[in-house]
Amino acid sequence: MKPSSYPATLVLIFTLLLVNLTAFAQESAYDLLVKKDGTIMEVKIVEIKPDEILYRKKDDPDGAIFGIEKSELLSAKLSNGETLTFTVTVDSFYDKARAASYPARPAGVPLYEAIPPKNEFESGIQALPSDQLENKYHLYRAASRAGKAKGWTGTILQIGVNLIGTIIAVANTETDSFGNTYYTNEKAVRTAGFLMIGGTLSGLILGPAGFVKAAKNGNKARYIRDEMRRRGVSYQPRR
CATH class of the missing domain: 1.10.287 (Helix Hairpins)
Structure with missing residues (x-):
């Protein structure tokens, strides 16, 4: 390689590195939920409750809030780099048993749905x-x-x-x-x-x-x- 081509090569390497870092930063702005069936969901977590995680969809960051039971998840990787793992405990098992008499919320149904506006x-x-x-x-x-x-x-x-x-x-x-x-x-x-x-x-x-x-x-x-x-x-x- 000719010495005169070194600056152009360095510029190209730096540009590719910058693009990769930008893409990584954009990806890390979201949280990852890993389900037990292997499905990975890119979301924005709103709240982590004792038995449930509330989140918004990646493509609708200001939209409806959804919920998923921790019992359906293997882990969650937060945007700050922290990783959470979930296990079933005796306490949570009996909590689920006590709550069994209540109707379960269908999967994919928002916790809070927007009511159609009545006026301007x-x-x-x-x-x-x-x-x-x-x-x-x-x-x-x-x-x-x-x-x-x-x-x-x-x-x-x-x-x-x-x-x-x-x-x-x-x-x-x-x-x-x-x-x-x-x-x-x-x-x-x-x-x-x-x-x-x-x-x-x-x-x-x-x-x-x-x-x-x-x-x-x-x-x-x-x-x-x-x-x-x-x-x-x-x-x-x-x-």
Whole structure:
């Protein structure tokens, strides 16, 4: 080989090595489940339970969550290089016996299936990437809390203003010895009447409107939370 061809050869070797490393890195991003019948499944493990492994399919990383019993597996090779092996113990045997009375989930059936959307909001949430669901959840939950605060503010305002109006009216009303009622200050009594009417109207407008808003946004937040559970997405509670 001519010396002048050495650089080109080194570049070719380096390129092939880089391609192999990239392919290996992509492959190692998934977990391998080895079944007792010799089948190897490339998946993304979501959770490892005492008797079951929850996973998503390689070609649908944000899709439905499936489950497989450890009793069906020989081993699992995790993406971090760790290898798990499974054996049947006496405890797990009796656990299976106690659970035998419950209907088994058919193989290949997702644990959480997406419910067909009923409206534009639900369609938008199901189309949303998993990493954006938490922010949407907290957004609608905060709006629900704001609606409740508005509802209670309207209710308290109505009670408070009506109470003030009642006190003013009573303070400017007298009853004579014959049981006749008359006003000592008609202007004050009229003001009290306006206060009670205004307080009632304000409470009827602000209170129910706030509680309705709270209910609507609360339902949206719960829908998003259910979608997060379906996808196996965790979230950080906020105050």
